[in-house]
Structure formats: structure tokens, C-alpha cells
Amino acid sequence: MDDFFDNWTVQVRKGVLELCLLSALETGELYGYALVKTLSATPGLSVAEGSIYPLLSRMKNAGLVASRLEESPSGPARKYYSLTDAGRDRLRLMRPYFESLVRAVAVLNKS
Amino acid sequence: MIISALQWTETARTGLDRYFAERLTPQRLEGADAAEVRSDLKDHLEQELLQEGVSVVTLEDLRRTLARIGESLPPPPAESSGADVSAMRGAGDSSAKVGEARSETEPPVPTVSSAPSGAVPGSTGRPGFPAPPAIRKPLGLPRPVNHFWIKAAGLWWPLMIFAFEVITRGCAGTLFDPMPDPAHHLLVLMVPLAAWIFLRAAKPDAPPRLKLASPWLAGMALAVSLYYALRFLPATPIAVLGVLFLGVGLLALGPLLAFTAMLRMRRQFRKFGSLRDRRCLGLGFWLMTAVLLLVEIPASVTAFAVKSLNDREGSPAPADWAAATRLVRRFGSESTLLRSCYGSRRQNGADGLAYAQSWLFSLFSSGQNWSLPLDEGSGTLSRDLYYRVTGRSFDGQESSPGYRPWIFTTFNSERNFFLDEDRGGTRVAGKIPGLSLGEGRLDWHCEEASGLTWGEWTLTFENAGAAAQEARCRIALPAEGFVSRVTLWVNGEPQEAAYSTVAKVRNAYEQVAVRERRDPVLVTQPDAGSVLVQAFPVPAHGRLKTRISFTAPAGLDSRVWLPSILESNFNIGPAASLPLWVQADHGTLDLPAALKAHAVTEAGAPTATASLTAADITGLGQCFVWRHQTKPVVFCTDPFAAPEHKTVIRSTEVLAPAVFKPQSVAWVIDTSAPMEAHRKAIEEAVKKGSRAGQSAVFLPDDSDAGVLSLTNGGFPPLDFAGGRDNTAALLAALEWLRGRPDAALIWLHGPQPLVGIREEGLNQLLERGVTPVTVVDAPLVPGENRLGRLLVFLSGHERIRMIPVRTGAENTALAGLLENAFAQRGGTFTAQTADAPLPEGAARVQDSLARWRARLETSRLGLRSAEQASAFASSRQLVTPWSGAVVLERSEDYKRTGLEQADVSVSQQVPVIPEPSSALLLFLSAGHWLFRRRRSGQLSWIVLGNTQGSAPAHSLFSGFSDRSFLLGIPTMLKL
Structure with missing residues (x-):
């Protein structure tokens, strides 16, 4: 893959990462920790854990x-996000x- | 300053500070709170390190962990980046290399200048949104949480094992039944369900309800998998060896593997779950553990009780029985006990943790006892305990142990491969899957002159299984009745039986049926009131047809009891129906209203037809009333007698019926649980029967003595419970009757199937005592009665007179039935040559009279010599306690076994009534025509051979009423 494609995929994922976090x-x-692991394990999203x-x-x-x-019995206190x-x-x-954007791209692809 | 449970080396601490210094610059934070990001990143790193099991963090640990989360450790100021990369490569951490490589190639984080116009500084171009973090390329995916083991061992493998067991019942057939009821099926399914919910809930788009349910289910599944892992513990070492050396055994390891998968799920919750999740998981675990304990306590207690009886040296003492019975009655499981009754090879019932425990204990204590079943014998102890606990005999109980889901009935491997360990034995034992009673018929004839009735019961056994099976049943005889003919259809042809001693016919049956697997049927009479029928083989997917004839005098109360199946090892469906035909040459027939009989009188002969249901032909059976007038003197030709005794005459002119009036009555009342249904009838009968003379009541109980004795009117509220051995009560009653005049013992009881009873005391009293006693044996609940059998054979002398009494299911007239039991028939039998003159007015009857006489003579002989009784009964083709009948397939089978097949020409028949000959039909037709012509004035009477008006015609048609005569003609013509 060339640099252009790499940079483009990075930019696309950047654009949707807030949406992913809010959705999660x-x-x-x-x-x-679980939130980060969930996002990083989601196929196709490919986000580095440290950057979330x-x-x-x-x-x-x-x-x-x-x-x-929240207190944890097996380590430091855990931070829960909601x-x-x-x-x-904002999610609404x-x-x-985003869905209209995807549909628009699909329309262009078909035409 | 880093505060955590981990210990950091100085270099690691410095490395971490260096990482934060580089990572948390304002450019890279782009508006994020540096302290918060630092804290979050630190927590994340520590979680990663703890998961790895690291307790002291080195610089290398830090470098590796940072690389795993997509970050990199900056080189120290004095260290060149090239040296750092070389050091990491030297450590051999490929992920670190990837991380390093990625960080070097990572594109720059978007800056203000790269943002679209209009965006605020530090945002991604949309108002209010900060710039996103750095995004990794696809090649640099972080390692996802690994759910493979949960999927494999927690979801798919348990599902496969579940399906395998449901279809094949492999474990149930070899080790024990892990899913004996629907609840256990749900328990097993909970494990894959919990795994599936967990995997679904881990996805970002999972519905909230799944996230809520997942920890609960995980906790419960953990308890279930632990429970099954423990139950399979005894098989685990063998399974491991099997997997290692033979490649088989994964099925038995399934529960253990599922347990490890559930443990892994728990670990995930501890790592990632909230406090609520962890609490729910714990609560689910303990909740399910409590449920399992509640479910398993009865089975474990039962297993413990059976095992403890088994482990006794010699026969268990009464105190052992009492303790085991109390324990199982209070806390035990009836279904576990029932499965244990099937003995060592087909037990399928070693339920509960006691299964594993007993196996382990025996293994470690002796090192030799590897037998898995709880009852190592043939199930005898369990069968006795089953009776003591429930009051019901094991015989005739449903044999399919445990619950069978629909899919199992579709494949039904048990039906096809059922192993019947009681084949050829003397017990009916449990029901055989696939074996059932097919169509049949019951024809009954009543002969007024002699007062005798006889009938034929045609039975067809059907086998839907893939293996031949033996059909066994115990049939209640009509009151005072006996079996007078046995027929078996072989290749569509009826074959008559051979009659001989019980030992000889049983021998022949075992040789031909059980060993050579050809077609015989065996009928023996184990006690005074019933016969045992055995037929083998009922072929696979085939049927076997047999017919048994019974003869019985009508009761003094005009009742005629029909035979009924007390116990059977074949199924009698609730929809089964048996056509009944009852006919009498004279008199009136009165069938119970419940039978909805269709009664018709044809040519003066009453007939009734009805359809008997399963309830009518099982249990205590049905009776009908036949009102009739016997002739004072009747005779017949005895087809079996020597010429000097060819004519049998029975006269009731001299001796009128008498009623024996006992002065001392001992009541033995079985207080087993099934008798409770007859409480009211029993109390009324005892009250009525104890008015005259002395009386005493003997009640079996659970005390060490086994009996509660009450004399002269004492009669406490009856306490019915479980199954109680009546031996001690009978012994006490016979003791009480010793030396008393006109002694009678009335025994009202249910099943008495115990094998391990202490019978020598009773035996001694029966052998040594001299007081004559009349014993009225009245079973109120059907079932195996070994104690009754003992009485019949031990009372082999004239002082004990057994009177079996048939009682109906309702027992409303029990008191009257018992009173009638003491009534004695009048009449005498004599025999003479065929040409000797007959008494005046003697009426000829059918040869059933000779069979009845032979049966009474057999009983008389039996009191003196079993051999004489056996020889005499065999020569008269009778089944008695001393003789049996067997039908074999081929004539050479009879020769080989030293038996002689009965001649069909002298076998008993149920006649067709009336029996018009062709000439008679013609004559009657002509007479009818003439009668009508004369009535119409067209013709005068024409009387053949007589000119005295209508007198001959009257005598010819005597016995027919005018109406019946007129009705009879067209009927006969139609015939």
C-alpha cells in the first residue's frame, strides 16, 4: 500500500473515532481499560490503545x-466512563x- | 510519583517518567488534561503488567508493555535510538519491534494548520471536538482479548456433548445419567448459554440487557460446570489416559474443560467488569450452588443409604433397614432409588455427588473396588428398599430411568438395545421399552347347571424394539379359579401346552426359550391367587399371540371375577381396549354400569358385550353378577380319568352351603402407604368383623419389633407410611391364635415383595403349630406378594386353609366380601364307571366339572404330598402351585425335554350358545312357519310322531320363552 492510502485510512478512522467512543x-x-480494549479489538478500527x-x-x-x-479488590481504583x-x-x-455520509458514498459508488 | 501495587525498578520508573514527558506535551495532548491522561495511561499499563503476572517492573517490561498498546519508550538522553532498538531486538520481543517500527512510521498528528478552516485550534475541524488521537495502521493491530477457549470449551464443546448425550444416552447407559430430568437438561445448557451471552455482551453493540445478564449467567454456569466436573471426577483419570494414548475420552473431559472456560470468563469479569458485575457473578455462583445442593441432596442421600446397606457384612439387620428407610423416606429421591433397582449392569442411577464420593472412598480404602454402581448386586437390596420407602413393588414399574426428551424418543436407542436382566426369572421386574400389549379378547361362558364359569383370554404381545424380548405378567385368577388351558400360536397355528411339575416346565422353558430362543410360553402359579405368564421371544418388530383359559365356580354371592393383570413388564397404554364377551346358557347377567355393556338375550341365553379399558384389565380387575339356579345333581365325562372313574358326579342335594363362624379372629392390616386409600373400608370391615368372639389387630410398624399388637377391640387411628414388612405381624397373629378354637386370620394387605425377609420364625410356627387356622388372604392393592407365596407353600399341611379373596378397586363392600369368604360350598364329588347308573335327575354338563374336581383334589393332595399333587394336576392339564404349563415350538422340543403335549381334542372349549345343528335349524324353521300359518288360520297343527296337541312342541322348546323362541328363530337362521 502506498503512503497516500495509508494517510487516507488514518484520516478516515480519526474522523469516526469520537463516534465509536460515544457508541461504545x-x-x-x-x-x-475495558473500553479501550473493546475499541482496540473491534475489527477494522485499528486504534492504538495509548492514544484513546x-x-x-x-x-x-x-x-x-x-x-x-471505584474501588477494586485486585489493584488500583478503576475509572468508569459514561x-x-x-x-x-451529540451522538444523536x-x-x-455518518449514516447519510455512508449512503452518499454508496450512491456514488453505484453510479 | 507512581503509587501502585507493583514494584518499579529505578530504571523502569525513570523510563516511565521519560515516556510521560514525551507523551504528554501540549502538542500531543491537544487540549486533554495532562494529569488525567497520565493517570489513565498509568492505570492501563499497570493492568497490562498485572495480567502478565509481573510484580517487579523492569525497563524491559515497560518497553514491552508500551509497545503492546501502540506506544514507544523514548530513548534516554545519553542513549541513541539505534542502540535502544537493538536492545529490544536482543530481547526477542516481536511486538515491541512492531510497536517501535510503527511509532517511527506513524504519520504526524494533525495540527492546527492541517485542520479545516473554521475549526478552533486543537480541534478536528468541527466545533467542540478536540483532535483525535493517533491512529494505528491495520498492520499494527493490538492483540485482542482472546476468547477462543471460552468459545471452544465453554460454548461449542458443551453443546456437542449435550446433543450427543441426548441422542445416544451413552453416559446414561454406561456410567450414570447426568441428565435424569428436564431440570438437569437446563442446567447443562446453562453453560453454553452463559458463554454465548458473554461473547455477545463483549461486543460494542451488545444490548444492555445482555450486559446485565452476563455476569449472573457466568456465575451460575461456573457453579454448574464445577458440579459436573466433580461428578465426572472418577472418570477423569481414565479419560485423560484415553485421550493421551487412544485419542478418545474428550467427552468425559467435557465438564472439566467447560469449567476451565468458565473460570476464564470469571477472570475476564474480574479484569474488566465493574464492581456490580463482579458482585452479580458471585451471587449467581452461590445461588446456583444452593440450587444444586437442594437438587442433589435427595439423590446423594439415597445413594448413601443404598451403599450403606450394600456394605454390610451379610444381610442387613432390621435396624439397618429401619435407618436406611427413615433416611430415604425423609430426604431421599424415589427416582434415584428406582434406577438403582436395575442392578449393577443397568443401574443408570448412581446419582449425585455420592456417586463420586463412594467411588473415591472405596478406591482409596481398599484399592480394589472399582465398581461404579451403588448396588453391586442384582438390585435386590434396592428393590427391597424401594418397597420399604414407597410401599410399591418395583415389579411392573416404568423401566425407562430418567427423563427422555423428544429427540431421544425419535432415536430411542434404549428401546432398541434394552438389556433385560430378569429374563427367564420368576419376577415380573420393570417395564421393557417398546414391549406392549396389543390386541386381544376375553370370552367368558357361564354354565347354569353346574354353576361353573370358564373363559379364554387371548393376549398379543407386541415388540417395537430391535431385540427380542420376554413378556412377563402376573394375572390375578378369578376367585377360586385356576388355569385350565394354555395355547400359543406358532407360525399362525395354535399349539397346546404340556403340563408337568413346575421345575420341569421351567427347565424346558429356560432351555428352549432363553437359551435356544425359540417360541415357548410358560404359565406357573406362584401363589394362591395369581399365575405368572412368561412368553419369549416376542420377536423384534413383531408380535406373539397366546391364549390362557381359566375356570372358576361362580361365587356364593353370584359374583364372577374376571382375570386381571396385576403386574406386567410390558406397557398397557391408557387407550388399550379389550373386547369382552360374556354368555350364559341361562340366568341373568349384570355387568357393572361403568363397563357400559350391551346386553342381549338370544334364544334364552343372556349375552353381554363390553369394551374393557386398561383400567379394567389391570389392578384388581372387574367382576359381574350372574344370577342363576344350579342343578342339585350334575355329571360329566372326565376325559382324563381311568375307566372306573370316567363319570364325575357332583351332588349338592345332601350338603347345603355352610358358613364357618370363627370364634377368634386375628386381623393383620398392612399399614403401608398405598393401603391408605382403603382406610374407611378397612375400619368398617374390622368393626363389623370383630363383633362376635375374640379379636385382635396386628399392625406392622417401623419399630424394631415390626408390629403393634392390640387385643379385644383396640383399634387406633391407622398410621400408613412407606412399605412395611408384614412378617412380624403375621407371626404375632398366628402366635395369638395358637390354642384358640375356630381360629381365623384375616390379612388385608398391599404388595409384599420383600426378598430379604426373616422367614424362619414364621416357617417354624407353620410347621410345628397344631391349631387349625383359616387364613383369608385379601389383597386390597395389587402387587408382588412373596410373603403370600411363602404362606401357600409353608402351609403344606391341613391345619392352614388359605382362602384367597378378590376385592374390587372400590372396596365399598369389603366387609361383605370378607363375610362371604367364610362361606363353605356344599356338595360332594363322586366318580364311577361310564356305564354305571346315574342318580335320578342328574343333568349332563361339560367337562369343566371334572377339571374343577381335579383342582380341588390337587389341593387336597398338596396338603400331604407335593409330588402326588403335581402328578395329578399335570395329568388333568391344570396349572396349580404344584404344576405348570409350557408350550414349545416343535414336537422334538417336547420329546427332548421329556414333556407330553396336551391333546387338543380334550382341551377345554368355550362353547357357542345356543348350539343349533343343521337339522334343528330346519326343524325350527319349519315349526315357525307352521306356527304362523296356524295363527293365521291357514293350517292346522302338524305334530310329528304325536297326536296329542302341542305337548311335544312344548317339551322341545322347553327352556325358551315364547318371546325368546320367536326372537331366536330369525337369529339362528341368520347364523
Whole structure:
């Protein structure tokens, strides 16, 4: 694969990573480690685990996600992330937009 | 400052600080909180390190871990990057190399300048969104959480084992039944279900309800898999050896493998789950453990009780029986005990943890006992315990151990390959899958002059299995009745039986049937009131037809009891129906309303037809009332007698029926659980029967003495429970009757199937005692009665007179039936030559009269000599306690076994009534025509051979009413 394709795939994934994070948290709060593992294990997403935490922090600063700490019997306290109402609203905006984008690309591909 | 449970080396700590210094720069953070990102990354790294089992973190550990999460450790200021890469390569960590390589080739993080116009600094171009983190290329995928083992050992393998066991019942047939009921099927399915839910819930798009249910199910599945791993523990070493050396045995290892998969699931929850998840998992585990304990306690207690009886040296003492019975009655499992009754080869019932425990204990204690079944014998102890616990005989019980789902009945391997260990034995034993009672018929004839009735029961056995089976059943005889003919259809042709001693016919049966597998049927009479029928082989997917004839005098209360199946090893479906035909040459027939009989009188002969249901032909059976008037003197030709005794005469002119009135009555009332249904009838009967003379009640109980004795009117509320051995009560009753005049013992009882009873005391009393006793044997609940058999054969002297009484299922008239039991028939039998003059008015009857006389003579002989009784009964073609009947397939089989087949010309027949000859038909037709012509004035009477009006015609048609005569003609013409 050439550099152009590599850079393009990186940019595409960058664009959808916030959507993925918000979607992953939609069903309930998740332990940060589990959230990161889930995203990194999702086929096709190919995100490096270490690069998700800064994104989470930024989304937290933006009021899209919230976090809380919980005691753990087998190690340090665990941080659990969940969606805020603002995050839920944002997800409701992002998801149809992304779907319309995918459909538009599909239409172009067919034509 | 790093605070954690891990110990960091100084270089690792420095390396981590260096990593954060490079990673958490404002450019790379792009608005993220540096302290928070640092904390999150540190926690993440520590989780990774803990998972690896690292306790002291070195620089190399840090480098490797960073590489795994897509990050890289920056080189120290004094260290060149090339040296660092070389060091990592030297460590041989390929993932580290990939990470390093990737970090070097990673494209630059988008900067403000690369953002679309309009975006705020540090964003991705959309207002409010910060710039995304660095994204790895596809080649640099991080290692995903590995769920392979959960999928393989927790989901697919348990599902395959489940399907295999449901279809083949392989484990149930060889070791024990792991899924004896629907609940156990659900338990087993819980393991793959929990694994599937876990795998689904781990996906990002999983519904919230799955995420909620997953830890609960995981906890419960962990408990279930642990339970089955323990149950299969005894087979595990063998299975491991099998896998290692033979490549087989994975099925037996399935539960253990599933347990490891469930452990792995638990580990995932501990790593990634919330506190709520972990709590739910724990609660699910303990909840299911409690459920399993509750489910398994009864089976384990039962297994323990059977094992403890088995482990006794010699026969268990009464105290051992009492302890085991109490234990199983309170806490045991009836189904486990029933499966244990099938003996060592077909037990299928070593349920519960006690199975594993007993096996392990015996293994470690002696090193020799490798037998898995709990009851190492033929199941005798279990069968006795089953009776003591339930009050029901094992014989005739449903034999399919455990629950069978629909798919199993589709394949039904057990039906096809059922191993019947009781074949050729003397017990009916459990039901055989696939063996059933097919069509049949019951024809019964009543002869007014003699007061005798006889009939034929045609039975067809059907076998839907793939192996030939033996059909066995015990049939209740009509009151005072006996078997007078046995026929078997061989290749479509009826073959008559041979009659001889019980030992000889049984020998022939075993030789021809069991060993040579040809077509015989055997009928023996094990006790006073029933016969045992055995037929083998009922061919695979085939049928076997036999017919048994019974003879019995009508009761003094005019009742005629029909034979009924007390126990059978074949199934009698609830939809089974048996056409009944009852006919009498005279009198009136009154069949129970429940039978919905269709009664018709043809030519003065009443007939009734009905369709008997399964309930009518099983258990205590049905009876009908035949009101009639016997002739005072009747005679017949005895087809078996010597010329000097060719004519048998029975006269009731001299001796009228008498009623024996006992002065001392001992009541032995079986207080086993099934008798409770007859509580009211029993109490009424005892109350009514104890009015005159002295009386005592003997109640079997669970005490060490085994009996509660109450004399002269004492009668406490009856306490019915389990199954109770009546031996001690009978012994006490006979003791009480010693020396008393006109002594009678009335025994009201249910099944008494115990093999391991202590009978010598009873034996001694019967042999040595001198007081004559009349014993009324009244079974109120059908079932095997070994104690009754013992009484018949031990009372081989004239002082004990056994009177078997048939009682109906309702028992509303029990008191009356017992009173009638003491009534004695009047009449005498004499025999003379064929040409000797007959008493005046003697009426000729059929030769059933001679058979009845022979049966009574056999009993008389039996009191003195079993050999004489046996020889006499055999010569008269009778089945008695001293003689049996066997039908063999070929004439050479009879010769080889020293038996002589009965002559069909002297065998008993059920006549067709009326029996018009052709001449008679013509004559009657002519008479009818003449009668009608004369009535119409067209013709005068024409009387053949007589000119005295209608007198000859009257005598000719005597016995027919005018109406029946008129009705009879067209009927006979039609015939």
C-alpha cells in the first residue's frame, strides 16, 4: 500500500473515532481499560490503545463523557466512563450524519 | 510519583517518567488534561503488567508493555535510538519491534494548520471536538482479548456433548445419567448459554440487557460446570489416559474443560467488569450452588443409604433397614432409588455427588473396588428398599430411568438395545421399552347347571424394539379359579401346552426359550391367587399371540371375577381396549354400569358385550353378577380319568352351603402407604368383623419389633407410611391364635415383595403349630406378594386353609366380601364307571366339572404330598402351585425335554350358545312357519310322531320363552 492510502485510512478512522467512543458508551458505563480494549479489538478500527485516553480526556473536558472512580479488590481504583446527556445529544447528531455520509458514498459508488 | 501495587525498578520508573514527558506535551495532548491522561495511561499499563503476572517492573517490561498498546519508550538522553532498538531486538520481543517500527512510521498528528478552516485550534475541524488521537495502521493491530477457549470449551464443546448425550444416552447407559430430568437438561445448557451471552455482551453493540445478564449467567454456569466436573471426577483419570494414548475420552473431559472456560470468563469479569458485575457473578455462583445442593441432596442421600446397606457384612439387620428407610423416606429421591433397582449392569442411577464420593472412598480404602454402581448386586437390596420407602413393588414399574426428551424418543436407542436382566426369572421386574400389549379378547361362558364359569383370554404381545424380548405378567385368577388351558400360536397355528411339575416346565422353558430362543410360553402359579405368564421371544418388530383359559365356580354371592393383570413388564397404554364377551346358557347377567355393556338375550341365553379399558384389565380387575339356579345333581365325562372313574358326579342335594363362624379372629392390616386409600373400608370391615368372639389387630410398624399388637377391640387411628414388612405381624397373629378354637386370620394387605425377609420364625410356627387356622388372604392393592407365596407353600399341611379373596378397586363392600369368604360350598364329588347308573335327575354338563374336581383334589393332595399333587394336576392339564404349563415350538422340543403335549381334542372349549345343528335349524324353521300359518288360520297343527296337541312342541322348546323362541328363530337362521 502506498503512503497516500495509508494517510487516507488514518484520516478516515480519526474522523469516526469520537463516534465509536460515544457508541461504545451508549449502552452503559464501562471501565476505562475495558473500553479501550473493546475499541482496540473491534475489527477494522485499528486504534492504538495509548492514544484513546487523550481523546477521552478531551471529550470529558467537552462535557460529552463523565467518569467516576471505584474501588477494586485486585489493584488500583478503576475509572468508569459514561455518557453525559450532552454526549447522548451529540451522538444523536453524529450518527445520522455518518449514516447519510455512508449512503452518499454508496450512491456514488453505484453510479 | 507512581503509587501502585507493583514494584518499579529505578530504571523502569525513570523510563516511565521519560515516556510521560514525551507523551504528554501540549502538542500531543491537544487540549486533554495532562494529569488525567497520565493517570489513565498509568492505570492501563499497570493492568497490562498485572495480567502478565509481573510484580517487579523492569525497563524491559515497560518497553514491552508500551509497545503492546501502540506506544514507544523514548530513548534516554545519553542513549541513541539505534542502540535502544537493538536492545529490544536482543530481547526477542516481536511486538515491541512492531510497536517501535510503527511509532517511527506513524504519520504526524494533525495540527492546527492541517485542520479545516473554521475549526478552533486543537480541534478536528468541527466545533467542540478536540483532535483525535493517533491512529494505528491495520498492520499494527493490538492483540485482542482472546476468547477462543471460552468459545471452544465453554460454548461449542458443551453443546456437542449435550446433543450427543441426548441422542445416544451413552453416559446414561454406561456410567450414570447426568441428565435424569428436564431440570438437569437446563442446567447443562446453562453453560453454553452463559458463554454465548458473554461473547455477545463483549461486543460494542451488545444490548444492555445482555450486559446485565452476563455476569449472573457466568456465575451460575461456573457453579454448574464445577458440579459436573466433580461428578465426572472418577472418570477423569481414565479419560485423560484415553485421550493421551487412544485419542478418545474428550467427552468425559467435557465438564472439566467447560469449567476451565468458565473460570476464564470469571477472570475476564474480574479484569474488566465493574464492581456490580463482579458482585452479580458471585451471587449467581452461590445461588446456583444452593440450587444444586437442594437438587442433589435427595439423590446423594439415597445413594448413601443404598451403599450403606450394600456394605454390610451379610444381610442387613432390621435396624439397618429401619435407618436406611427413615433416611430415604425423609430426604431421599424415589427416582434415584428406582434406577438403582436395575442392578449393577443397568443401574443408570448412581446419582449425585455420592456417586463420586463412594467411588473415591472405596478406591482409596481398599484399592480394589472399582465398581461404579451403588448396588453391586442384582438390585435386590434396592428393590427391597424401594418397597420399604414407597410401599410399591418395583415389579411392573416404568423401566425407562430418567427423563427422555423428544429427540431421544425419535432415536430411542434404549428401546432398541434394552438389556433385560430378569429374563427367564420368576419376577415380573420393570417395564421393557417398546414391549406392549396389543390386541386381544376375553370370552367368558357361564354354565347354569353346574354353576361353573370358564373363559379364554387371548393376549398379543407386541415388540417395537430391535431385540427380542420376554413378556412377563402376573394375572390375578378369578376367585377360586385356576388355569385350565394354555395355547400359543406358532407360525399362525395354535399349539397346546404340556403340563408337568413346575421345575420341569421351567427347565424346558429356560432351555428352549432363553437359551435356544425359540417360541415357548410358560404359565406357573406362584401363589394362591395369581399365575405368572412368561412368553419369549416376542420377536423384534413383531408380535406373539397366546391364549390362557381359566375356570372358576361362580361365587356364593353370584359374583364372577374376571382375570386381571396385576403386574406386567410390558406397557398397557391408557387407550388399550379389550373386547369382552360374556354368555350364559341361562340366568341373568349384570355387568357393572361403568363397563357400559350391551346386553342381549338370544334364544334364552343372556349375552353381554363390553369394551374393557386398561383400567379394567389391570389392578384388581372387574367382576359381574350372574344370577342363576344350579342343578342339585350334575355329571360329566372326565376325559382324563381311568375307566372306573370316567363319570364325575357332583351332588349338592345332601350338603347345603355352610358358613364357618370363627370364634377368634386375628386381623393383620398392612399399614403401608398405598393401603391408605382403603382406610374407611378397612375400619368398617374390622368393626363389623370383630363383633362376635375374640379379636385382635396386628399392625406392622417401623419399630424394631415390626408390629403393634392390640387385643379385644383396640383399634387406633391407622398410621400408613412407606412399605412395611408384614412378617412380624403375621407371626404375632398366628402366635395369638395358637390354642384358640375356630381360629381365623384375616390379612388385608398391599404388595409384599420383600426378598430379604426373616422367614424362619414364621416357617417354624407353620410347621410345628397344631391349631387349625383359616387364613383369608385379601389383597386390597395389587402387587408382588412373596410373603403370600411363602404362606401357600409353608402351609403344606391341613391345619392352614388359605382362602384367597378378590376385592374390587372400590372396596365399598369389603366387609361383605370378607363375610362371604367364610362361606363353605356344599356338595360332594363322586366318580364311577361310564356305564354305571346315574342318580335320578342328574343333568349332563361339560367337562369343566371334572377339571374343577381335579383342582380341588390337587389341593387336597398338596396338603400331604407335593409330588402326588403335581402328578395329578399335570395329568388333568391344570396349572396349580404344584404344576405348570409350557408350550414349545416343535414336537422334538417336547420329546427332548421329556414333556407330553396336551391333546387338543380334550382341551377345554368355550362353547357357542345356543348350539343349533343343521337339522334343528330346519326343524325350527319349519315349526315357525307352521306356527304362523296356524295363527293365521291357514293350517292346522302338524305334530310329528304325536297326536296329542302341542305337548311335544312344548317339551322341545322347553327352556325358551315364547318371546325368546320367536326372537331366536330369525337369529339362528341368520347364523
